[in-house]
Amino acid sequence: MSVIIENSGLLTLLQTLDKKENDDNRVYNGALDRLAFQMANQLVGNPIDALTVEMTVQPAVIKFTEPTIVAFSGADFAGEVNGRILNTNRIYLFDRGDTVKFDSQKRGNRLYMGVAGGIETEGTNVLSSGDELIMKREYTEQHKELFNILRTNNTVNWGVDYYALTEVYISDIFHIVKVPGVDPKIYEQLEKNTYSVHNEKNRIMMYLKGGAVDVAETANGHDIEQYGLRGGVFIPEDQPVITLNDFDQPTTASHVGTIPSYHLHKLAQKRPGSQLQFKCIDIEDAHANLYAHHLWITSLFKAIDYKLSKELVKEKL
Amino acid sequence: MLFANGDCYITYSTDTKIEETTQERIKQHFESYKSDFLTEINMTNNDVTFTYLPIEVMVSHGTIEPSIIVMEEVQQFLEEVGVSI
Known part of the structure; x- marks a missing residue:
């Protein structure tokens, strides 16, 4: 019994939370939207770093061959199973034979599917049509009780509203942590202009277009090699390019700053045409924001835990 | 130059080429190096x-300026392999 990828969509990967040592078959460079990844797991009662399915632009068509508890998180895609509309950030129980399809996307770019008890693959983590995911079935007592609760309605009457996540996803403003030695005029130009996503080379880099940035006088000139770190903002000519998780080679493009981790969730959800505005900040401000973000995520996950336990208590009564 | 490169990275950058022998020394030292906070190293x-x-640094050291602590650790690491900043 397994989860079958009937149609793999545009790019469907079994993904880890953090970067892992790669082998011949699997390239695990970590989820682009780490918040959605963790939330999909949190909702189904998994450890937050359990493997999830990351789907980009056009999600997969997925068939379930046994009762399976699932949550989708991330992009706001219109999902459907047996004529029933599915919402993101909500728990569902799918039955044997149920097939989930997604249509248009209202907002966002990436969707994550968490499966209670965990999933794995024997082959490559780049999923193709016809591939099967193996159910690990590492069920906890909480999972077993969840199965009982969901048997009647297949879902619960609560979830995480998009409203609750606006703080993270809705703004188009992205921080850039400044690099010492870069001409302040470059930051002025980046802040003055509005950019849009021109193209994303899948999980490798995001090309932006907007006002030109003159990097002729940057401290790190064109013959110096730099590591293409996650969220790095580089100016190869006069337009910014942002390096993503799968960028794995040195670059000689001018590195002007780095987008902090707390803004990479919403970056992962930007699609061609999405707007971006930059605010260039110092590392001290970035870390203060990161800590506030960490506290917010902790409280969100505690709230999910509370709702889950309340649901279980209600069932017992 | 040693600097906080975003909120999760510390970078040592130099205009002169880091020799292959030095790169190998850094790599080998990192493999046996024990740190509570440094998770990965990448070189060009x-x-x-x-x-x-x-x-993790913030929580264990009670600070919201973790890069200062990690930069000290990185500086010491590089000195141990003969790279002076």
Whole structure:
């Protein structure tokens, strides 16, 4: 019994939370939207770093061959199973034979599917049509009780509203942590202009277009090699390019700053045409924001835990 | 130059090429190096970038300026392999 990828969509990967040592078959460079990844797991009662399915632009068509508890998180895609509309950030129980399809996307770019008890693959983590995911079935007592609760309605009457996540996803403003030695005029130009996503080379880099940035006088000139770190903002000519998780080679493009981790969730959800505005900040401000973000995520996950336990208590009564 | 490169990285950058023997020495030292916060190292011919866990540093040291602590650790690490900043 397994989860079958009937149609793999545009790019469907079994993904880890953090970067892992790669082998011949699997390239695990970590989820682009780490918040959605963790939330999909949190909702189904998994450890937050359990493997999830990351789907980009056009999600997969997925068939379930046994009762399976699932949550989708991330992009706001219109999902459907047996004529029933599915919402993101909500728990569902799918039955044997149920097939989930997604249509248009209202907002966002990436969707994550968490499966209670965990999933794995024997082959490559780049999923193709016809591939099967193996159910690990590492069920906890909480999972077993969840199965009982969901048997009647297949879902619960609560979830995480998009409203609750606006703080993270809705703004188009992205921080850039400044690099010492870069001409302040470059930051002025980046802040003055509005950019849009021109193209994303899948999980490798995001090309932006907007006002030109003159990097002729940057401290790190064109013959110096730099590591293409996650969220790095580089100016190869006069337009910014942002390096993503799968960028794995040195670059000689001018590195002007780095987008902090707390803004990479919403970056992962930007699609061609999405707007971006930059605010260039110092590392001290970035870390203060990161800590506030960490506290917010902790409280969100505690709230999910509370709702889950309340649901279980209600069932017992 | 040693600097906080975003909120999760510390980078040592130099205009002169880091020799292959030095790169190998850094790599080998990192493999046996024990750190509570440094998780990964990446090198090019001109820089060495360390990935770290800022929240873990903040929590264990009671600070919201973790890069200062990690930069000290990175500086010491590089000195141990004969790279002076």
